[in-house]
Amino acid sequence: QTTYVVNARAPHLYMVSRDLYGSERQWKAIANWNSLKAPYDLRPGQELVIKKAPTLSTAEADALLISTWEKMDRKDIAQGIAQIQEAPAEAKVEAPLPEPEPAVAAPAAVAVLATPPPEPVEEAAAEPTPAPEEKPKAEVKAIEAKPVEEKATHHRHWSFKTSLVLSYFNLKGDNSELNVNNSLVSDLDYGIELEAAYHLSERSELLLGASLEKMDIHPPSNGDEVEGESQYLGRFMVGIEDQVSPRVTLAAYGIYEQTPFVEPTTDGVNVEAIYVPQLEVGARWKFVEKGNFKAWFITDGILLLPTSSHGFDLKTGGGWLAGFKFANQFSKQTLTYGVSYRDLRQDTDESKNSLNTVYGNIGLIW
Template sequence: MKNTIYLSTLTLLFSLSTTSAFAVENHGSPADDFKVKLKADVAAPAPKKTAQVEHKAVEHPEASAAKPITATTKKTSSKTPSSYKREIRTTGDLTVYTVTGRAPHLYMVSRDLYGNEKQWKAIAEWNSLKEPYTLKQGQELVIKKAPTISNAEADEVLIKNYTKLNRMETVAGIQAAQEKPTAEEEAKEAPTPAPAPAVAAAAIAPKSDVAPLPSPTPAATVAAAEETPYNHPEEAKKEEPVAPKEEVKVEPAHHSKWGFKTSLALSKFTLDGKLNDGTSDISLDSDLDYGIELELAYHMSEKAELIIGAAVEKMDIHPKESVGEIEGESQYLAKYTLGMEYEAVPLVTLAGLINYEQTPFVEPSLTGAEVKAIYIPQVQFGARWNVVNTGKFKTSIITDGLVLMATNHDGLDLKTGGGFLAGVRFANEFSKRTLTYGVSYRDIYQDTEDSKNNLHTWYANIGLIW
């Protein structure tokens, strides 16, 4: 009997235990009921309960693991003193320009700011710079006159100048810098202060009325954080458009070091000749003659240019009055030039040329005159005064002196002669070509033992630089 009661008691206890376990498994403990209710509150639109849950989410280990992602939004700027970006900042009334690899000296700084080199001396004065005006990478220059060209225009001006100088590495650097984020884009990527707990939780918490999954995993929490605009700078870096080096387009060296100019020339001259004994004096006029000029320029450096030229011109001469027979009334004159131009300062370019030119020479006689075309070596030297330079349009005044070397030709012993040349030259720069045109006046003289010659020439030309 006792055994029967004992077994019944055990059976009853086992049943109660099983029932209790089933109830716990299906209904949970009171604490679990509170957790389920709390999760339901997360999905509910009530603002107070959502704020509590958001505060709890920030303190959750998985949610706090997303904090380092926000904290690492600080991005180290890719700009360095040796970069090729245009770096200008304005603080109040003060404008500051930072020297970089795109403009390592005052001439290029002026071009970078204003499209031409005319302001280099003013920049030196603003910053109390003295000769030799050496600039350092990262040096800051005070700019008292506001820049007149945009970043894109400045890039175009510098690329064109460096291409002519065959500085293709600098050209590539400026072109690559064009693909980098602008200053406004970099400002957006600047470090952002860590938001308050409620704000951070709001950035992580879902904004939809749809209830979230019952138990978000740490991976889901991180994914939600990555969807915010502040928590994933590394992905933003990957999306920056950076042109591969092999795609940087640069012009071949033979197009940048050399320039080619073709011009159409028009001229009209008067040739005066007289015998030293005064027995004959003759004056000849030409028609409006025409010709063509070819010029090849080799850019030795940014300031120096080697010039090789050739020209041919048709000459027709008529006497002002009847003087009898005139020989050699129609001729073709040739000219060959070798020289150099050097930009001493932005305002003045020095020029030195050696010409081997056919010059008309008249030999009067009692019965008429004979006109000869004599090759005379000439030395020409002077300056081009750059009075206007806007970057796209230039005006230069030419003032040259000439020395005609002594020579012997066809029985004529010519003495050393001389003269001068004065004129004005214009240039309009386009995207790939430069239109040049101008007018000048030349006056030269040369004597023999028996006669004197004086040649007065008006000359105009128009051409293209390729």
């Protein structure tokens, strides 16, 4: 068992896990060893108990953290680590971990894992070096002078997203009483989506969203007259996403969305857009992470709650959604884009209704 002193090279649990073990997988174990609870905030100088021996050497840990911070466009932190790594041996304090070549002093940035025992310190001091009391001050100042924790983790910060939405859908309504089957298709509809995310912790965020989409709908070929063929559809959403592992994020949303339904008339059909409350739960499976590019596969189940409006008494319905989401991270913004397919079914006593939709979107997060 040893200790790890939190500083700017690894200001949160994910990065501490990378520093010690080369990946983020041990963050939960570190939290458990130290009885940390959500939102798992760390403070500079906080000592963490480490019960499992680190698997990275000093040089490997430095190289990994430098690469990670550079990918996150935090070159100031990467340069701080590199400067300490390149500093003369006299300015460094030996790490407590055994090194294959004891003649080479360990980089000072990793010396925070534990307080070195008196004997190694005295041996290192045998050479003409500055007083031991001055060494930690020089190391800490090299990085911790730069306030980076909030920017690196986004804790307690808002982010915002605006997206252009495109969709195409097929709407079917089969009325058993009138023995009428109606099928309508849309043009390539378009709209705008606004979303705000409040970062609850390193891995969880609260989402608030609203969108407005222009709908133009008509029969597949010239035929019946369609009333309400051109409308605007609104959608409101509140949800939460929780990253349970580096590869899997669970999601749950409450949605209030206008959904089109078909009503037969004497000379055609009438399309009514009805607000339907929905519950949507699912997962985002990250299958690509290369540099600033990431990709997820999305799988969601949808529950449509019963409601009454415009003469429709809608029963409980359901459906599913599947798709892909992509993200390219830049210095201050993230470009997101994706495509998905959604299948919804919600009936009344007189008719069976289905809505199949293909969605595409592209947007910016800042």
